[in-house]
Amino acid sequence: VTVYVPRDSTALALGADQVAADITEQARQRGVNIKLIRNGSRGMFWLEPLVEVATAEGRIAYGPVETEDVAGLFDADFLNGGQHRLALGLVEEIPYLKKQERLTFARVGITDPLSLEDYLAHEGYAGLRRALDMSSEAVVQEVLDSGLRGRGGAAFPTGIKWKTVAATQAAQKYIVCNADEGDSGTFSDRMVMEDDPFMLIEGMTIAALAVGASHGYIYVRSEYPHAIAALNHAIVSASNANYLGENILGSHSSFHLEVRKGAGAYICGEETALLESLEGKRGVVRAKPPLPAIEGLFGKPTVINNVISLASVPVILARGAAFYKNYGMGRSLGTLPMQLAGNIRHGGLVEKAFGVTLRELLIDFGGGTASGKPIRAVQVGGPLGPYLPPSLFDTKLDYEAMAAVGGMLGHGGIVVFDDSVDMAKQARYAMEFCASESCGKCTPCRIGSTRGVEVIDKIVAGEPRQAVVQIKLLRDLCDTMVNGSLCAMGSMTPLPVLSALDHFPEDFGDGALNQA
Ligand code: SF4
Structure with a gap:
């Protein structure tokens, strides 16, 4: 029987390691054979640690599981999907998950994040494979056609950045991933890095192929030790299996990838300050121009994109631009992984096509405040986002619709406050x-x-x-x-x-x- 216990930071903070150890020990004592997989989180944080058991009908979920629940779960025959007060039924049928449109997060919570084999078994590297059969211009065009805009907050078209770097002649070009996720209430970058790191690596490799870059850096905030460990593990696995390094890009070039740790400055999430920091200097903002696409890291043409932007690329290449832009509205195409945080009953990750309203997220998904008091304000888009009152909760989450009411989407973080806020x-x-x-x-x-x-x-x-x-x-x-x-x-x-x-x-x- 296969049992899943998440290894994501949120689950770890809530005791997942101990629960995993208890399940292993109980199985040993009872002479039951189990295979325990440490998967990523499904992003339903109020249910963590969320234990899943593979059955013929699908995965049955139990949660939130605490160490004292483990013996009772075995007594209730949870390994065969038995009834228990923590039983949640088929995990895919939990409305919070079922109502989502997971493209970027399609694998998250399902696979073992550290297993390249599992990644490959779930459409991993399908995007890069298709890209390798295309010209680099066609890869850039596919990203342009998808309508993908920077998910870090600025919403600048990703394909235009790539096109500029591709068109700039230089012996050396770089791909830099901005993983300095510092906005309040955000964790989607962290989840990608911890729960599906190969997806980010694949996205960066496709970017390298498209613009002719040979080196990449992932700049991760130091507060994310589990993300750094997962990425380093995945980079070694990908290199050993020739998905990185000399061979993957065939006649095109080679691609080498490294993780760099930030030192906890919010401003290092600003792309030019990040480049300064990567160069070993103090994180001070550079005046633009020159654009990083023309003179970026060490003065060389540089693609600098947020984690979610790069992680969205594999599915765009695998399924095609037309498939991706079928989601969303207006000029906001595709999906956005939104993060519900603050005073919210059901905090977690919700990936939906652009166009979902704030009210749907706060009420249908979030279930209102954790305190049970009315919501008075929400802050969308991090610490620089405006506070929105309930009269604006029917606004659609789309870059332009939010701007029209004086708001912003930023990196998709939504922090909720009840009526006790000053x-x-x-x-x-x-x-x-x-x-x-x-x-x-x-x-x-x-x-x-x-x-x-x-x-x-x-x-x-x-x-x-x-x-x-x-x-x-x-x-x-x-x-x-x-x-x-x-x-x-x-x-x-x-x-x-x-x-x-x-x-x-x-x-x-x-x-x-x-x-x-
Ligand atoms: Fe940006 Fe100027 Fe503030 Fe530095 S001092 S963070 S450049 S606005």
Whole structure:
């Protein structure tokens, strides 16, 4: 009997290693033969550790399993899908999973992330195989035609970056994967790296083939030790099996891949600061131009893409651009792995085609707040995303539709707050975050954020008349940050600040309320 216990960080944090050890020990004591596989997580975090058993009907799930439940599961004959209070039925039939459209995450939770054999048995390397039969121009065109836009947050067409690098003549080109996932409430990059690392490697290899690059780097934040370990393991397996290194690209070139560990700076998720850091320097934002596609890592043409962008490439190549762009709406094509976090009952990963509404995600998938209180605000798109009130929950999650209501999709992180949240404190926090994470290169961001904290304190503490003056000052300051900052850190920090003030003026005292 095959039993699955996830090895994903979320499951580990909830005791999966101990549960796996207990299942092995119980099986030994009872003389039962089992094969225990450490799979990836299905992304239903409130059910972790989610144990699955392979039966003739499909995989039956039990969860959340704690160490004291293990003996009872054996007593209930769970190895044959027996009934137990933790039984959840066929895992694929759990509505949270069944309602998703998993293209990038199609294998996640199903396979053993460290097994190349398992990857190959589940359509792994089908994309690269097809790419090897195409010209490099045709590969770039396929990515362009798919409509794939950067999933890190900027939503820039991935194919255009690739085309620029491909067209730039140079003896050396690089593929860099931005895995510095620093946005609040996000974990989709981490899940790809821990739960399906070969997919990222395949996506980067296809990128290398398309633009003629021989070296790749995956820049991973240091807070992700399990992701780093999984990637390093997968890189060695892929190299040993000739899926990386000298032979894979045949007559095209060779491709070598390395993992590099960041040191925990939010700004190193900004592509040019990341390149500086990769070069061994302090993570300071570079002025553009030149674009990284023309002068990137070590001054060479560089494709720099987020994990999810690169991980979406294998399915695009395997199934074709037409298949991929059949999902989504308008100019937002394909799917986006969204991440439900914060005060939410059913937190986890939901991959859906663009066009799903916030309400569907928060209620149908998320089940409302964990506290049971009403949702008051959500922040979509990380710490630089605006706070959205319930009146905007019917907005479709699509880059343009979100922008039209003053929002953004970013990396797909959704952080939920109930009615106990103090939005003035959240606005203050946005300025404080900017002050501590600013790279310091430009004044509006470096100094403006510190002044912003002070001004918000004055608004909240001040007499109504004084608060009115300070609110005007805050708006002026935000205007300067928006227009005078070199990168998104400074220019977007005003979004959470002003959205909190505009949608929730009552939290900023009488002065703000009267003005609203
Ligand atoms: Fe650095 Fe902030 Fe200027 Fe960006 S906006 S370059 S983070 S100082």
